[in-house]
Amino acid sequence: MTDVSAWHSDPAPPDCVPATTNLADLLERILDKGIVIAGDIKIDLLDIELLTIRLRLFIASVDTARRAGIDWWETDPALSSRAAHDVLAEENERLRARLDALEGAGAGALGASGEEPR
Numbered sequence: 001m002t003d004v005s006a007w008h009s010d011p012a013p014p015d016c017v018p019a020t021t022n023l024a025d026l027l028e029r030i031l032d033k034g035i036v037i038a039g040d041i042k043i044d045l046l047d048i049e050l051l052t053i054r055l056r057l058f059i060a061s062v063d064t065a066r067r068a069g070i071d072w073w074e075t076d077p078a079l080s081s082r083a084a085h086d087v088l089a090e091e092n093e094r095l096r097a098r099l100d101a102l103e104g105a106g107a108g109a110l111g112a113s114g115e116e117p118r
Helices: 004-009 023-033 062-067 081-110
Strands: 035-045 048-059
Touching: 023 062
Parallel strands: none
Antiparallel strands: 035 048
16 A cells, blocks of 8 residues: 555655746746737626627737837827827928918919909
């Protein structure tokens, strides 16, 4: 017969000891590789779907996100001063084009005498 108490009292073999990892190592590994967390929240009442919320979370370093093709923070005017400047420059250009078109249409309406039509 096997002695169960002796079997449980033996220390674990060296290869079964869990490796300890500190938080900094874990965070570095996650940011280097990236991690995706996805989930759905559904609210139903009497088998009628009232609300569905889809959550997608991608945690990674900026370099890892760029390698994955994600760079929305560079084009969002609320997050990037360069993007905000670009948006203002585009709006300024559109307004100048509209002003030129309106001035051109107004000059054609004046006629040859330079007076406004009555």
